[in-house]
Amino acid sequence: MRAIQITEFGGPEVLTVADLPDPAAGPGHLLIDVSRAGVNYADTHQAENSYLSESTLPMVPGGEVVGTTPDGRRVVALVGTGGYAEKAVAPEALAWDVPDAIDDLTALGMIVQGASAWVLLRRSVHLEPGESVVVHASAGGVGTIAVQLAKAWGAGRVIATASSERKRQLALDLGADVAIDAGVPDLTRALIDANEGRRVDTVLEMTGGTVTDQSLRALAPFGRLAFYGMASRKEPSPVRPATLMSHSTTISGMWLAHVFQLPGNVMRRALDELFALAADGGIRVVAGGEYGLTEVRRAHEDLRARRTTGKLVLDPSR
Known part of the structure; x- marks a missing residue:
């Protein structure tokens, strides 16, 4: 072969x-x-x-x-x-x-990227209806699904970031309420402004470096940031536990491989829900x-x- x-x-x-x-x-x-x-x-x-x-x-x-x-x-x-x-x-x-209704592209888009978005929103940040969600790298494989899932599951405001106007427009087309450039000098202020002057509830982050640092500073009390990649190949700044306590914030990490250690066949549940949404036109890859x-x-x-x-x-x- x-x-x-x-x-x-x-x-x-x-x-x-x-x-x-x-x-x-x-x-x-x-x-x-x-x-x-x-x-x-x-x-x-x-x-x-x-x-x-x-x-x-x-x-x-x-x-x-x-x-x-x-x-x-x-x-x-x-x-x-x-x-x-x-x-x-x-x-x-x-x-x-x-399922017959699912093409090859959709099947592949759901097994890692779709399942990652599902786990991040369901289990890592425990999204509640009405909460704000920041989706970094929103035009990527995980980001495009996460934007759509967040809207489908009742997010109050979905804030997408992407590196070009074309990518930001894609995020808006997929349902994001606002799309901004993560490369702005003061990303913390930009995220708060994008959330109509309020600190944000949840962040899905896979960039690393200063994007992680500034996103943490934009979190509201009891806000949650889920870290699932480091595309910039730059480590964020170390975080002291006392800093988390003083702002009542949570940082979690997610690697999809660990899903298979959970009881209840979480991956099957995720794929069933994702395939059903895709078949009904609720989300797309x-x-x-x-x-x-x-x-x-x-x-x-x-x-x-x-x-x-x-x-x-x-x-x-x-």
Whole structure:
């Protein structure tokens, strides 16, 4: 089969097309003919070995696929690694049947980005109806879904941030009440002004650096910030517990992998709700671009340069 293989860590330049043996599915696993593979920002960290879980070489990157099993099931699955290929193997417990009404793009957009937005709003910040929500990187895969979910679940005001006018307009089109540039000199004041002069209740943050610092300062008493990425690759300032107490604020972290340690099959609940909303037209996955397998370097370059919006996918047939 054709696949993308990494034999040394680094940037997009280490992603190389290779002919590799077909994988074999052992007990408790499914072999999947991949119709599309998802591309996530985490994949850029995986390629340079800067992700939360350590990578080993040689490696076929890519953590999510949609396709068909030998017995004809159409599934979307989390594979950890091995997704950038014509065939992939997934644990049966991490593969979910895709309803007929859900296309490949939507299936891939929901399994990581959609589920992340669901968990962030439901479990990390515990959004209450009427509360304000700041969605940073609102034109990205998680951000586009989070804006729509926050509105669907009764947020009082959704404040989106994005780096360009085009991205900010996308956030408004998806239902955000206001969209601002996170790169302004005084982001704290800009967020408060965007919330009509009030401090904000919740923040979904994956940028890091000063964006995190200034967002924390914009929180209202009992405000919550959920941190789920660091796209800038810059650490925020350390936070003293006494500072949290003095403002009654909460910081949480979220890594989707931990969802599978929770009782009650949280991932299945999230996907059922997301697929139902998508089938009814309540939310949609924004197509961020489809790349051939041979174009994977450009996909990573576009992601790292923040040129993309929505969900990126790879077509392994080209």
